[in-house]
Amino acid sequence: MLTDEYRYKIFKLVEANPEVSQRELARKLGISLGKTNFCLKALIDKGLIKVNNFRNSNNKLAYAYKLTPSGIDEKANVTIRFLKKKMKEYELLKQEIENISQEVRHDSH
């Protein structure tokens, strides 16, 4: 399942390091290789990321994942969406902590 969390993180990681492998991506995302492949391919299929084969400094064939122009746009959108979601979570969490703290104080007195 491809959520904004993974959209955001994949865009960010790929932009920072286009030569990242799917295995390393999986490790950094904290998810399995299979899911990483699924999410990444979804972004590729939508034309937001493209795959380049290129020769690196050692003349070795390597993969590079690059954000397309629409991918760059989408990264900005997703980042804002994800941030807003996190800020909402933050407020809810703050309230929940206050509520539980009050329960704890109340129960122990």
Add this chain to the structure above:
Amino acid sequence: MLTDEYRYKIFKLVEANPEVSQRELARKLGISLGKTNFCLKALIDKGLIKVNNFRNSNNKLAYAYKLTPSGIDEKANVTIRFLKKKMKEYELLKQEIENISQEVRHDSH
């Protein structure tokens, strides 16, 4: 899967309203009836909650879920554990929001 979140919420809901049905519990927990039954039974099997059959004011047979003495102890423990977990989440979330906010500011300038 029975996590501290549901342990905490079930203890709290059952203590506040022992006559709650599993369907109402499910609704308040925001999970399915099957999962509610699974979690509640786990707490019953551990001797933390006991089931009473009793006659209510209309002489109708009804169920009541009551925290046992060890259940009351465990509720206090779980509440503290859950609160600590939420406070850790809170700090992580705060940091994450700061990081993303900075990215957004940086990218748009």
Add this chain to the structure above:
DNA sequence: TTCATGCGTTCAACAAATGAACACAAAATA
């Protein structure tokens, strides 16, 4: 008696995630 309601319980079906296994290409080694 018969029907309707509401209870806990079950479990087939679904959804999501995993990671071992695979085909392939390049590099390293014999």
Add this chain to the structure above:
DNA sequence: TATTTTGTGTTCATTTGTTGAACGCATGAA
């Protein structure tokens, strides 16, 4: 050159977690 090793993306059977319709049962209502 030929062979083995390494590292890539890809696949998919398996596992894990969740759902909610369906069931048996007990009570109240008709």
